[in-house]
Amino acid sequence: MxxxxxxxxxxxxxxxxxxxxxxxxxxxxxxxxxxxxxxxxxxxxxxxxxxxxxxxxxxxxxxxxxxxxxxxxxxxxxxxxxxxxxxxxxxxxxxxxxxxxxxxxxxxxxxxxxxxxxxxxxxxxxxxxxxxxxxxxVTTFNLSTCPGSSYSRICSHHGTCSNEMKCICDPDYTGKDCSVFDPIPIPTPLEGPEKYRGPSGTNIIIGSVAGAILLAAIVLGGTGWGFKNIRRGRSSGV
Structure with a gap:
């Protein structure tokens, strides 16, 4: 059925x-x-x-x-x-x-x-x-000739027998006689720390250090450029 x-x-x-x-x-x-x-x-x-x-x-x-x-x-x-x-x-x-x-x-x-x-x-x-x-x-079709079937049991109790003498298995069952339990895995949602992977602590530290170095380079570069201009001014008698 x-x-x-x-x-x-x-x-x-x-x-x-x-x-x-x-x-x-x-x-x-x-x-x-x-x-x-x-x-x-x-x-x-x-x-x-x-x-x-x-x-x-x-x-x-x-x-x-x-x-x-x-x-x-x-x-x-x-x-x-x-x-x-x-x-x-x-x-x-x-x-x-x-x-x-x-x-x-x-x-x-x-x-x-x-x-x-x-x-x-x-x-x-x-x-x-x-x-x-x-x-x-229904007995006219002799549906009990399907695999895993008898007079009181059709397709191992886990399927229906078609007029082509083949078992059509219920969900989660497979095999010619529907006797093999083979459930379809259901994906489970991630929970806790695995649910959302944000930036790690190590990455944050590395980013902070790199930013500080870049800022220092900019400051030092600007200061050096200023010193050079002062020296040039003095040497020219300004």
Whole structure:
């Protein structure tokens, strides 16, 4: 699991409906009831994909509703990726004395991939994930074949197993099976005399002596120049 247990790692990414809604439409996922209500109807506003015959849409079974059309609590006018195809789904429904916004749309890429559906690998129930718009058991992927894994332990309890049968380790752990504790060192701020290195006492003394010598040289030089002028004046009879 990833994202605080809300998502699953699949194809190298953490898959959640919230994450997909934010990336595509800029808002979080709609309430579960929206999925149950709309995706079970099998219309353009909610479905589990186009009908293979090319006529209409496939109704989601009760188990598969969370793997159909991606429904969010709000939408931007255009998707962040792909081109909007058809009309946006925009419906507000009342359930248990609450009003819920159920919104979605078909965002189609140049190759025909519709990003408007819940992505493969997204959790759809306890130990269940979406694949081809169906909600299937995680055990179907045999994720226990990752290194350091068994039926009750995944990646030495310190990582997640991807569908490529590779462990993606938690922070501070490494190795193929995430069994090696390797924390990232945190630099500590310097304290006391080491925190700020000002000029040392020796440097101050040397500087003071050099300054005194320079001053004495200037004074003596000026005095000598004065004596020479006096002597010249006397010798010339002034």
């Amino acid at each position: 990833c994202d605080a247990g809300q998502g699953r790692c699949f194809d190298g990414r953490c898959k959640t409906r919230d994450g997909q809604c934010m990336a595509l439409w800029g808002y979080s996922s709609a309430d579960r009831f929206c999925y149950e209500k709309l995706n079970s109807e099998g219309t353009e506003k909610g479905n589990c994909g186009p009908d293979p015959t090319g006529q209409g849409w496939v109704q989601c079974t009760k188990q598969d509703v969370l793997c159909g059309l991606l429904l969010c609590n709000n939408l931007t006018a255009k998707p962040s990726f792909g081109e909007l195809q058809g009309k946006l789904t925009s419906l507000t429904i009342q359930h248990q004395n609450r009003y819920m916004d159920c919104r979605g749309g078909h965002a189609v890429l140049d190759d025909g991939l519709d990003l408007g559906y819940v992505e493969d690998g997204t959790p759809c129930g306890p130990n269940m994930m979406c694949l081809d718009r169906r909600c299937i058991p």
